[in-house]
Amino acid sequence: MNRRSAPQGRIAYVDGRYITHSSASVHVEDRGLQFADSVYEVCAVSDGLLMDEEGHLTRLERSLGELSMEMPMPRSALKAVMRETMRRNRLKDGLLYLQVTRGAYRRDHLIPQRARESLIITARSIDPQTYEMKRAEGIAVATFPDIRWGRCDIKTTGLLPNVLAKTKARRAGAYEAWLIDSKGLITEGASTNAWIVSEDNVLITRELTANILAGVTRAGVITALSRAGINAVEERAFTLNEAYAAREAFITSASGGVIPVVRIDGRSVGKGKPGPMAARLHSLYRELSLSEARMGQGNGARTTG
Numbered sequence: 001m002n003r004r005s006a007p008q009g010r011i012a013y014v015d016g017r018y019i020t021h022s023s024a025s026v027h028v029e030d031r032g033l034q035f036a037d038s039v040y041e042v043c044a045v046s047d048g049l050l051m052d053e054e055g056h057l058t059r060l061e062r063s064l065g066e067l068s069m070e071m072p073m074p075r076s077a078l079k080a081v082m083r084e085t086m087r088r089n090r091l092k093d094g095l096l097y098l099q100v101t102r103g104a105y106r107r108d109h110l111i112p113q114r115a116r117e118s119l120i121i122t123a124r125s126i127d128p129q130t131y132e133m134k135r136a137e138g139i140a141v142a143t144f145p146d147i148r149w150g151r152c153d154i155k156t157t158g159l160l161p162n163v164l165a166k167t168k169a170r171r172a173g174a175y176e177a178w179l180i181d182s183k184g185l186i187t188e189g190a191s192t193n194a195w196i197v198s199e200d201n202v203l204i205t206r207e208l209t210a211n212i213l214a215g216v217t218r219a220g221v222i223t224a225l226s227r228a229g230i231n232a233v234e235e236r237a238f239t240l241n242e243a244y245a246a247r248e249a250f251i252t253s254a255s256g257g258v259i260p261v262v263r264i265d266g267r268s269v270g271k272g273k274p275g276p277m278a279a280r281l282h283s284l285y286r287e288l289s290l291s292e293a294r295m296g297q298g299n300g301a302r303t304t305g
Ligand code: PLP
Pocket: 042, 188, 189, 190, 191, 192, 193, 213, 214, 215, 216, 217, 218, 252, 253, 254, 255
């Protein structure tokens, strides 16, 4: 393979080998494919830097541990493979996707005793302007019942409810779906954490339980806020009516950072335009994460999840 001519995002790492994306594959009996018996992480790459790397690897290790799986290799080796995948794809801005499956076995619901995990890493270039435009204009969200399982804190590839909700949201003209639990409280987005800013400028986002994913970006925003001396965060569930009445709303994720929400179910949030809080939080978060990435630290100390 001619590495120099490899187009961006087209070299995948699968179990010790770097291969062209089009020929990368897993076994038909892979338990990730058969049972969604696999976990994943998505790390942003910005200007060639891996953002919040330690936080993502800590969460990967936790997700694996909750399912009695092991890290496929020591963290230092994994970091080296991640960097080599970036290098081979000449990834400057975009996403690095990691997936660990329990591996291929004869199909059986019972979890096999012997570990034979598979590690897949792919890279994808994304023009940073894509998210900057969303940040400038704001996005719409649409709400749907949260029909997911009871362990949303584990980042498994069992994402069908998320996929269905996001697709319905897009068909309804919204960018993201916000999921609502049986008590009428927002849990999180289909692939983001959900936040609102109350009338008295308190930032509200759901507390960490098994009902939501502990977003690495969510944690980064909370740390950036406290470093800036802003102690106006309330980690608690909020209702849909609170969201409709919010001064501002926004989503957080590794891919987009902080993105303002300007419409919920067709109703304008606040003035119907991106507000100052979301913009401030994004720059505080980004400054902190970039400086940590430059120092090779990457949000390790802050991830609870
Ligand atoms: N919630 C869900 C369900 C997600 O899938 C994601 C990201 O994929 C997030 C929240 C945001 O997490 P992070 O900030 O670590 O990207």
